[in-house]
Amino acid sequence: MVAISYLTQIEFGAGVLSELSGLLLAQCIKKPLLVTDKGLVATGIVDRVMAELTASDNVPVFDGTPSNPTETAVLKALQLYRSSECDGVLAVGGGSSIDLAKAIALLATHEAPLAQYAAIEGGVAKIGPVAPMVAVPTTSGTGSEVGRATLITLQDGRKLGLISPHLIPKVALCDPDLTMGLPSGLTAATGLDAISHCIETYLSPRVNPVAEAIALDGLERAVGAIEIAVLNGADKSARWELMMASLQGGLTFQKGLGAIHSLSHPLGALKYVNLHHGTINAILLPPVLDFNEPVCVEKYARIKKRLGLSPDQSLSRFFADLNARLGLPATLKEVGLREGDLLTIAEAAVLDHSTPTNPRPCTADDFLALLKSVY
Numbered sequence: 001m002v003a004i005s006y007l008t009q010i011e012f013g014a015g016v017l018s019e020l021s022g023l024l025l026a027q028c029i030k031k032p033l034l035v036t037d038k039g040l041v042a043t044g045i046v047d048r049v050m051a052e053l054t055a056s057d058n059v060p061v062f063d064g065t066p067s068n069p070t071e072t073a074v075l076k077a078l079q080l081y082r083s084s085e086c087d088g089v090l091a092v093g094g095g096s097s098i099d100l101a102k103a104i105a106l107l108a109t110h111e112a113p114l115a116q117y118a119a120i121e122g123g124v125a126k127i128g129p130v131a132p133m134v135a136v137p138t139t140s141g142t143g144s145e146v147g148r149a150t151l152i153t154l155q156d157g158r159k160l161g162l163i164s165p166h167l168i169p170k171v172a173l174c175d176p177d178l179t180m181g182l183p184s185g186l187t188a189a190t191g192l193d194a195i196s197h198c199i200e201t202y203l204s205p206r207v208n209p210v211a212e213a214i215a216l217d218g219l220e221r222a223v224g225a226i227e228i229a230v231l232n233g234a235d236k237s238a239r240w241e242l243m244m245a246s247l248q249g250g251l252t253f254q255k256g257l258g259a260i261h262s263l264s265h266p267l268g269a270l271k272y273v274n275l276h277h278g279t280i281n282a283i284l285l286p287p288v289l290d291f292n293e294p295v296c297v298e299k300y301a302r303i304k305k306r307l308g309l310s311p312d313q314s315l316s317r318f319f320a321d322l323n324a325r326l327g328l329p330a331t332l333k334e335v336g337l338r339e340g341d342l343l344t345i346a347e348a349a350v351l352d353h354s355t356p357t358n359p360r361p362c363t364a365d366d367f368l369a370l371l372k373s374v375y
């Protein structure tokens with residue numbers, strides 16, 4: 001068991017779910033709103049969590065989280081939070097449930113609509129203390145359990161980041177046992193999300209050697225474990241490593257992400273197709289690595305050394321091959337994106353909050369070329 005000291009209280013290890021009840025009480029949360037999705041309910045994980053709660057019959061459950069959470073779902077859950085007189089939020093699920101929970105916690109203490117708090121609308125400073133949150137991740141990918149962002153598709157159709165240290169959950173309870181039943185496709189896709197976080201924060205030009213050390217360590221851990229976990233979901237050690245890598249990615253978000261996320265955010269807002277965040281990041285990782293290479297020569301050399309690659313090996317090729325071995329798609333066409341949307345996505349990516357920290361400036365034309373290269 002590992003207890004890591006950070007802004008969030010992090011409890012990490014197989015079986016730490018048993019600490020949930022005490023952790024909620026320590027945060028003075030007597031009546032949480034449990035936020036999750038229907039898939040999680042079907043796995044039995046929500047029942048396992050409920051079994052850990054004292055007076056669980058008193059805990060309302062919102063299970064309407066969409067994959068790519070929406071403002072509409074936030075407002076619905078907020079109604080339940082208020083009518084049940086909750087005093088905190090308990091997120092149980094992947095990044096979607098955790099992000100939805102963050103937005104509920106925000107609107108529990110702030111006026112709607114959410115758009116006014118969006119990072120690109122200058123909303124960061126408008127966010128003050130929110131309702132207390134405890135996050136229990138059930139995927140190993142997003143790192144949202146320790147992150148300061150929530151990504152929500154707003155009523156106007158834009159998927160935007162709301163960012164504030166106040167949105168960091170009070171407690172992250174990371175129990176890798178909860179990921180043992182995660183299907184292989186989702187294990188691969190969420191793992192590539194964690195990998196893309198570690199790579200993008202490492203390459204971000206913001207100076208922060210401590211975060212970079214964490215990102216490199218997380219990257220090595222994820223690359224070492226992902227194929228094992230995909231082949232054998234019951235491998236406890238690989239599940240531990242992947243959940244730790246995901247957490248490490250999240251601990252480095254303060255450096256900012258890059259072009260992969262600039263594109264995957266607007267792609268995740270499309271209404272006619274529900275694109276999974278990690279899957280899109282996996283597709284975008286190789287071309288973005290190629291694009292950034294000219295300005296990241298030294299850092300690429302350090303990544304290669306850390307991953308045991310030879311100096312003349314292509315990093316982009318390495319991850320394209322890894323994606324193929326994991327059975328992940330290689331093109332955006334395969335996952336249902338319409339060609340006619342490429343320009344709109346490229347234009348939205350320029351405005352995304354991750355764009356300023358991509359190591360190489362990226363224009364709408366650059367984003368369009370990146371999209372076309374993997375269409």
Ligand SMILES: NC(=O)c1ccc[n+]([C@@H]2O[C@H](COP(=O)([O-])OP(=O)(O)OC[C@H]3O[C@@H](n4cnc5c(N)ncnc54)[C@H](O)[C@@H]3O)[C@@H](O)[C@H]2O)c1
Nearest residue numbers: 039040067068094095096138139142144147149151182277
């Ligand atoms: N806030 C942040 O910093 C941040 C960072 C990265 C991604 N995100 C967001 O996170 C979301 C993606 O999250 P995700 O990749 O974790 O997926 P998700 O939360 O959308 O879940 C995907 C599917 O996995 C299922 N699932 C989850 N855990 C399971 C388990 N243990 N066993 C079986 N099925 C399980 C869910 O029921 C769901 O159907 C996106 O909306 C993305 O924008 C946020």
Ligand SMILES: [Fe+2]
Nearest residue numbers: 142193197277
């Ligand atoms: Fe991500």
